[in-house]
Amino acid sequence: MSDGSDVEEEEQGPYLGEYEGERNDRDERHGYGKATLPNNDTFEGTYENGKRHGQGTYRFKNGARYIGEYAKNKKHGQGTFIYPDGSKYEGNWVDDQRSGFGKYYYVNGDTYEGEWQSHVRHGQGTYTYADTGSKYVGTWKEGKRESAGELVHANHKFVGNFKDDRPDGKGKYVFDIGCEQHGEYIPIEQAQDDKGEEEEPQAVVIPKWKAGHVTAVTFAPEPEPEEEAEVEEPAAEAAEEPAPSPAAPTEDKPAEEETVPAVEKPAEEDAQEGEKPAEPSGEETQPPADYSPPTDAPEEPAPPPEAETAHDEGDGAAAEEETADQEEGQ
Numbered sequence: 001m002s003d004g005s006d007v008e009e010e011e012q013g014p015y016l017g018e019y020e021g022e023r024n025d026r027d028e029r030h031g032y033g034k035a036t037l038p039n040n041d042t043f044e045g046t047y048e049n050g051k052r053h054g055q056g057t058y059r060f061k062n063g064a065r066y067i068g069e070y071a072k073n074k075k076h077g078q079g080t081f082i083y084p085d086g087s088k089y090e091g092n093w094v095d096d097q098r099s100g101f102g103k104y105y106y107v108n109g110d111t112y113e114g115e116w117q118s119h120v121r122h123g124q125g126t127y128t129y130a131d132t133g134s135k136y137v138g139t140w141k142e143g144k145r146e147s148a149g150e151l152v153h154a155n156h157k158f159v160g161n162f163k164d165d166r167p168d169g170k171g172k173y174v175f176d177i178g179c180e181q182h183g184e185y186i187p188i189e190q191a192q193d194d195k196g197e198e199e200e201p202q203a204v205v206i207p208k209w210k211a212g213h214v215t216a217v218t219f220a221p222e223p224e225p226e227e228e229a230e231v232e233e234p235a236a237e238a239a240e241e242p243a244p245s246p247a248a249p250t251e252d253k254p255a256e257e258e259t260v261p262a263v264e265k266p267a268e269e270d271a272q273e274g275e276k277p278a279e280p281s282g283e284e285t286q287p288p289a290d291y292s293p294p295t296d297a298p299e300e301p302a303p304p305p306e307a308e309t310a311h312d313e314g315d316g317a318a319a320e321e322e323t324a325d326q327e328e329g330q
Contacts, residue, residue: 014038017035017036018035019035021033021034021047024049026049028050030048031047032045032047033045033046033047040061041058041060042058043056045058045070048072052072052073053072055069056068056070063084065081066080067079068080069093074096075097076093077093078092078093079093085107086107087105087106087107089104091103091104091116098119099117099118100115100116101116102114106130108130108131109130109131110129111128111130112125113125113128114140120143121140122141122142122143123139123140124139124140125140132153132154136149139162145162147161148161155175155176158171158172158173158174159172159173160172160185164205166187166205166207167207168185169184170184171184171185174217178217179214179215179216179217180214180217181214182213182215183209183210184212185209186208187206187207187208188205189204189205189206190203191203
């Protein structure tokens with residue numbers, strides 16, 4: 001025998017959240033407003049025709065928050081995302097993803113500043129390891145180091161090419177003592193230890209440095225400034241203007257290497273009146289720094305601990321698939 005509680009629950013319907021703010025003639029959210037979503041996330045900012053559009057602040061129930069620009073319900077433009085573990089991204093967004101120039105602050109103190117595409121490091125950028133101060137300056141492709149780049153350490157650096165996030169092919173180590181060692185990295189396959197009888201061993205590629213000849217570091221001489229030509233005094237009887245001193249020629253400076261053009265993980269977004277909660281992105285991992293230098297070089301730093309092994313995605317991804325039908329009732 002029913003006590004009537006199930007009937008009362010049906011009459012109340014699902015909780016659709018709350019909204020306080022401006023609306024247009026079609027009763028859509030339009031202008032400035034504050035919303036509390038069914039999953040208890042909140043948004044405060046501007047709307048346009050029922051969607052987040054313009055500047056706003058979205059606070060997630062797991063502690064994450066986004067402060068920045070929106071376009072048609074998606075993060076688009078300049079914005080800052082602070083993740084539950086304390087890591088942070090400041091920069092450009094396109095269609096809800098990190099894209100363009102931006103800086104990521106990892107929870108262990110590492111930083112990446114440079115270009116992004118589709119949520120991953122892509123283009124020119126600099127990754128700095130907080131523990132050692134070492135940094136990679138160069139090209140990235142789909143989140144990995146690729147093509148020309150430099151691994152810069154306290155008293156030496158490696159200059160060469162990278163492939164699939166590791167050194168590959170010809171390059172050189174340049175030392176502060178005034179010499180450089182040429183050589184190449186050769187990929188060597190090594191089998192991993194068997195983890196089980198049923199699992200086949202997987203080969204791991206380890207870059208091995210093959211040392212070549214050593215040469216002195218040559219520096220381009222700095223041009224000496226030309227002495228200003230002395231101007232003879234004009235004759236007393238001539239009232240002409242004195243000849244101007246010839247301007248010193250400008251120095252031709254070599255083109256500087258592009259280090260960083262002056263140019264990880266949204267959580268959920270609200271789900272009312274056509275607004276869907278944003279799902280957390282894939283984790284932003286960190287590049288290794290564990291390649292063996294030549295024998296006469298100081299040891300390179302050990303890889304830092306992973307900055308983002310696991311963000312609190314459970315609060316963000318699971319909760320919030322809200323449909324437009326639920327929202328139209330408000």
